[in-house]
Amino acid sequence: MTMPKPRITFRGRPGDSRDARRAGLRFRGSRARIAMVAVVALPAAAAAWIGVTGWLAHSELLAARDDLNALRGSIGTSAVRGARATGAAGAPAESDQERLLRSAAAHASRAHDLTTGPAWFVAAGLPLVGGPFETVRGIAGASDRLASDVLQPLVRAVPRLSSAAGAGSVPTALAGLESEAPRFARAARVAAEVRADARRLPHSTWLPAADRGRAELSGQLDRLVPQTRDVAVAARVVPSMLGTHGPRRYFLAFQNIAEARGTGGLPGAFAVLRADRGKLSFEHFGNNTEIDVEAKVNLGAEFEAQYGYNGPQSLWANSNMSPHFPYAGRIWTSYWRAKTGRTLDGAIAIDPASLGMLLGATGPARLPDGSELTADNAVDLTERDSYAKYSDVTERKSFFVEAARAAAGKMTTAFDDPRLLPALLRAVHDVQRAGRLQVWSAHPGEQRLLEARPFGGALPDAPGPFAGLVLNNGAGTKLDYYLDRSLVWEPGACTDKGRAVTTTVTLTNRAPSSGLPHYVTQRVDAPPYRTRPGDNRLLVSYYAGTGAKLTRATVDGRPVQPIPGFERGHPVYTLDLELPRQSSRTLVLHLHEPEGDRPPTVLRQALVTPLKATVKPARPCGR
Known part of the structure; x- marks a missing residue:
């Protein structure tokens, strides 16, 4: 009996059969095609994923914004006054504020989750085109932190404090405010961190919607951060100042x-x-x-x-x-x-x-x-x-x-x-x-x-650009009821001394020419020159930034020499200015500010009519 010989095939080597070689080629070709399809499809899939999740995140952020707007509008209304209602089991019922905040936090959290992951990380890091993705991720992350770590401690404290006050126990409410101080301080700290992160996001990308979102977020944070700091300070000082620990x-x-x-x-x-x-x-x-x-x-x-x-x-x-x-x-x-x-x-x-x-x-x-x-x-x-x-x-x-x-x-x-x-x-x-x-x-x-x-009313003493217009009535009149003030701060060219700055101050006396009581118009200063009822006199002081130097000044186009002074790090330049009724005077100061890349801190003296201040943008020196 003759046994069949075993048949052994060596794949991929010389001597293989033609079919086997063709099969191997087909296998290798299919793998290559799969790889090529993957190379093409993965970016497309990632782009589709980013598009879909980006749209969903946008919807979540809009919903969070609507909740927060409703929350802001609810503060002070009858829905949130006094003590909290109780639920069926006797537990405190959720207030409208807490419900809105919980909803906003959930929307912000989902937006943050949708914009995390490998696809968003890689897209945000792409040169030239990654800016909008980085911005959207930053907006979602900031919204999540604001809702959970900043607004929640603030809003949740309101019912507790209101309940104590509503029960007629102001001392208990003050003690509660004092106990909330660490939470408020942390909320203020987180808000400042979020604002710093937001300022590092790209300012100008190829997607205008992302840029508008970043600008809106920055504006909100610029309002929110000072408010959280005010609340944190108030929580620490108000209880003791209102006599919690003694009259x-x-x-x-x-x-x-x-x-x-x-x-x-x-x-x-x-x-x-x-x-x-x-x-x-x-x-x-x-x-x-x-x-x-x-x-x-x-x-x-x-x-x-x-x-x-x-x-x-x-x-x-x-x-x-x-x-x-x-x-x-x-x-x-x-x-x-x-x-x-x-x-x-x-x-x-x-x-x-x-x-x-x-x-x-x-x-x-x-x-x-x-x-x-x-x-x-x-x-x-x-x-x-x-x-x-x-x-x-x-x-x-x-x-x-x-x-x-x-x-x-x-x-x-x-x-x-x-x-x-x-x-x-x-x-x-x-x-x-x-x-x-x-x-x-x-x-x-x-x-x-x-x-x-x-609310401390302190003249800031930190370095940096500063624009402070301060008036003291020098006539003894009561005519500042009719006073209008405007200030325009305009940065100029960069020099070896810093930046040239031009400040234009316009003062207008709207006092009527007749009909005012003598006590309002009388000139207690008894000037040696002729005046009419309604004419006023002001000591006009301009406070510049630390290290600033005045190079030239004019009043109505004529050169003047203001009296120099110094207060809390600020050079001060003062003029004695007669301001006739129904007239305007224009003071122009040319200065060098050593740190002119940032907008100035503007001092707003609170008079009858608010100061109209205009700060023009500056192109950074060295660019």
């Missing part, structure tokens, strides 16, 4: 913004405010005729050189010529100590515009004559109409005190009413953002925190 007393000055001073307006009526475990009361009301003593406080050689010749420590009317509010606070409390022997814990300044904003939240205050002080008439009634109504100076000063007493009484009543408290707190926030609330504490730890925030 406090403050000098409260009502500034008359119809006559300009560095911190805003001429100090007129005043009060001594007592705070004890959140309960506010007033121990005394008075006017400038009571301040007939000399303050004894050392404010340094720089202050003395800049203001000493105007007697700020002996003349009540000149006590706040500096825009640095802590100087005024120290002088005012020293006045009170010299007069009464009593030490105060700090000083606060507000003005009629502040009272109007606060009365908008609390409702009108009734005056002794039966009339009302309202949100709409607070400025006009105290800064204009009262001068026509009361020809007797003593009567007019009494009216100012009574108006201050009525408004203050309305505020303290509202502070004790949990139904009005949210709206009142929002009004306080608006007042301080407008620069019309200034607070100084005699306690160093509190003051260090206050001085870093706008």
Whole structure:
């Protein structure tokens, strides 16, 4: 029996059969085609994935934005006032704020998840074309962090604090605010980190929608970061300043913004405010005729050189010529100590515009004559109409005190009413953002925190470009009610000294030529030249950035030599300027700013009419 011989095939080697060789070639060809298809398909698939997930992420971000807009609109409404409702099981029900925030956080989280992963990572790193993908990823990540780590601690604290206040326990609410301080501080820190990350995102890409999204995010963060810092500072200082750990007393000055001073307006009526475990009361009301003593406080050689010749420590009317509010606070409390022997814990300044904003939240205050002080008439009634109504100076000063007493009484009543408290707190926030609330504490730890925030009223002393227009009325008139101010900061060419900057200041006196009371138009300064009723005189000071140098100045095109000075690191240039009625004067200053690549910090002195400030963009030096 013959056995069949085994057949052995050696694939891919000489001697293979033709079919086997063809099969091997087909196999290798199919692998190559698969590889080629993969090379072509993977980028296409990745692009499709990015397109789909990008569209979905965009929808999620829009939904998150809508929730946050609704959340912002809900603050202060009846849906969020007072204590939280309870659910069926007796547990606190979710507030509208918490529901909106939870929804916004979920949308932002999904947008962040959709824009992570290898495809987005690789796309964002592509040269030339990766900018929009990096921007979209950054926007989604920032939105996720803002909703979860910044807004949630802030919003979730509101019901807890409102519940305590709604139960009539302001001390408990203050203690709760104090306990929330670490969370608020962390939220402020995260918000600052997110803003720093957002600023590093590409500013100009080939996709306009991504650029618009980044710009919108940056604008929101520029508003949010200061607010979170304000809340964090308030949580640390407000409980103690309102007497949580013992009674406090403050000098409260009502500034008359119809006559300009560095911190805003001429100090007129005043009060001594007592705070004890959140309960506010007033121990005394008075006017400038009571301040007939000399303050004894050392404010340094720089202050003395800049203001000493105007007697700020002996003349009540000149006590706040500096825009640095802590100087005024120290002088005012020293006045009170010299007069009464009593030490105060700090000083606060507000003005009629502040009272109007606060009365908008609390409702009108009734005056002794039966009339009302309202949100709409607070400025006009105290800064204009009262001068026509009361020809007797003593009567007019009494009216100012009574108006201050009525408004203050309305505020303290509202502070004790949990139904009005949210709206009142929002009004306080608006007042301080407008620069019309200034607070100084005699306690160093509190003051260090206050001085870093706008409501501390401090003249910033950090380096960098700066534009500060500060006016002090030099005529003794009450004509600054009719004053308009504009400032244009325009960067020029780069030089070896920094950057050339031109600042144009225009001042307009809209005072009518007739019909004003004599007290409003009288010239206490008694100038040696002829004036008409309605003419005004101003000490105009311009504060430049640290290290800046003035090269030339003109008024209405004519060369002038401003008086140089120095305050808290800023060179100060001052002119004595006559401002006739129904006229404008234009001051132009040419300077060199050593750090001109950034926009300047603009100081906004709070008067009747807000400053119109225009900052023109600069092209960075070296480009």
